[in-house]
Amino acid sequence: METRESPNTGFGWPWLALTVAFALHVVDEAFTGFLGIYNPTVTAMRARWGWFPMPTFQFREWLVGLLVAVAICFALTPLATRNPHWLRPLAWFYALIMLLNSLGHTLVTILGHTVATVSVARPAPGFYSSPFLFIGSLWMISRLLKTSRMRAPLIAT
Secondary structure (H helix, E strand, O other): OOOOOOOOOOOHHHHHHHHHHHHHHHHHHHHHOOHHHHHHHHHHHHHHOOOOOOOOOOHHHHHHHHHHHHHHHHHHHHHHOOOOHHHHHHHHHHHHHHHHHHHHHHHHHHHOEOOOOOEOOOOOOOOOOHHHHHHHHHHHHHHHHHHOOOOOOOOOO
């Protein structure tokens, strides 16, 4: 018996799931004081290495920036279902960044600090939503690997 490929041959469902996890993670970080850990960590790293490129943020600009990123990711979901070539590198980047993000929050929770001078109350801000980022990232990576051999359109139609 021949099986047909689903009309949803791209990576739309994992993209959507990861974006929902990303949105939950932003809420988690906002309500648990993420910037109270992030900004001192960046300041300490700049003191040690002057070239350290990460910026510090005020709450409003940080939240607006992340909400815009989440909105863009939601807007790209329909395209992800079509598996366009140009979106695949972005999908890999998105999945890997979110995977590292989830692992980072878990590691900080285990260690109790980001750098030697910045202690973190346990669990670390953003820890509760990290498993969702982890699972969503793995699903995205799995789907990207599965769809890598599929013929994808150069331009979504």
